[in-house]
Amino acid sequence: MTTDASAARQRFGPYGGRYVPETLVHALDELTEAYEAARIDPAFQAALTDLLQNFAGRPSPLYRARRLGEAAGHPAVYLKREDLNHTGAHKINNTLGQALLAQRMGKRRIIAETGAGQHGVATATACALFDLDCVVYMGEEDVQRQALNVYRMELLGAEVRPVGSGTRTLKDATNEAIRDWVTNVRDTHYIIGSVVGPDPFPRMVRDFQAIIGHEAREQILAAEGRLPGAVVACVGGGSNAIGIFHAFVPDHAVQLIGVEAAGKGIESGHHSASLAAGSPGVLHGSLSYLLQDADGQVAPAHSVSAGLDYPGVGPEHSFLKDSRRARYTSATDDEALAAFHTLSELEGIIPALESSHAVAHVLAHGREVSGPIVVCLSGRGDKDVAHVARVEGRGSLL
């Protein structure tokens, strides 16, 4: 049950909320209570910090990418190297936090949804570490395009359940994970992979990812002696973006720029730009911008990158958009693929296709920013190499 006071905490302006079957309401109450206690518990925070430093490898470096900067026509482009985290993306920040929380709540079974497979791998990793049972739902299309990550999850002891219904991508994997949770809610914790879903997930995942921005803010101040002109991140569900934005939200001079996937172009209708081209609606438990048709059916999304191929977006981004604190733009599949190559060739860093969208934006518009630019390099591209080769007609390498 929601009281008036807790209702306010569940939302970002009008967005967010808890639009779920009644069966889950009690579990969300319990989760909220457990999270709010853990948040202020020094023992929990110390355990998490220890894992982030000694297991995941934090802090991640802030690297000045000179050749990328030259290509972008900007003197000071920095990459926040989330790709260097253990398991290769920012996702581990969240899964370690939630797995610790699940352990604290006495839940021995973990479920997760995954698109690119990075969140699935990060969840499977945390479950191996904590000896928890792990089931990961993944759309059949993503099982194909991210085959390497499927095998990684299995190596880590997780069971990957392919989802063949609906779009066969992240959206329907999430539906299936929620159905599992409704069924097994008493002994299962659902580790959601982004700042989406019913409250408290969007704010809890944000808090676990906020370390990206807290570190980046200190690091850029140390390197440049000033705040950046812009912070740029790709937006799927929006967790790496919220993670790097959060510490900068009070710094009003810092532009926050989210880059959605424009797929084959926004005009083509084949894209995942919920904030740019969607309208407010309810999916997966919260009210937020959503790609939908005139009858309120959720419209299929498209992106070359599985991790951005999602018709919704976290509710806090909807709030940041409406309040104009952040600005949302997009990069197409082709622009992201070009940036994937550019960063590989110029810096010796193969980025995830998701992160390549943020890099593409800097290549196209970096020169418009005065002051240093911090780009969230949310993950590395090893998982994408075979897929890119296929997309570019180099046949099947794996």
Add this chain to the structure above:
Amino acid sequence: MRSISQAFQERRARGQAALVPYVTAGYPERASTLSVLEALADTGADVIELGIPFSDPLADGPTIQHASFVSIGKGTTVRGVLDDLRAFRARRDTPVVLFTYLNPLLRYVLDAFLRDAAAAGAQGVLVTDLPTGSDPAVEQRIIDSPLDLIRLIAPTTPLELVSEVAKGGAGFLYYISRTGVTGARAELRSELAAEVGAIRAAVALPLAVGFGISTPQQAAAVAAVADGVVVGSAVIQALDRGGAAEAGRFLASLRKGMDRS
């Protein structure tokens, strides 16, 4: 116009439970809704739940998911479902509850939906992803409308919160018989009778039980302890076997099972 409460009261007066079948509108064909509704009304339905399909039915199991996807694929719209309902209402007076998810209603514009649904002859609305307290403004607009808001109680709802969760509800209260999604099951849980008894002691509204009921024996067992029996996926499966006529035969078999107990 018959109300949902009347339908439950009439059964209760005879010492019987109400039978509440669910069907997805526009399934198996866009044009089949009317004949399916008539078949259900004529074979023992006291109240009918008519599903407005949604692309992401996360409270539903494979049977109703499939029906929803087929129906949407054949062009079913909210407006189309209301047209079907209007046609049915011209022929039968069985109360109808529209069963759906919140997003299609928001997209239609909630107040317009409530007005148009009432005008088309709906008596109630059940929104699976709008639990009590989740959106007080939206809930209040439904409560203030002519439609009954059907509240749900889950096995995970703490007993001391049941009367709070039922608040604003009208027509009947829906008890979800198990944690999980919709779908026919071979067994009912043994604790069900005790749970139903405890909930009935806490609220005045008639209590219907659904999720997983698929045989005359199960319907009879639920009818012995509750005021109503909701059957969904098994009705869809009957439709798949032999169309509206088979769905009607199946419903009649449930009614018979319930009356024998």
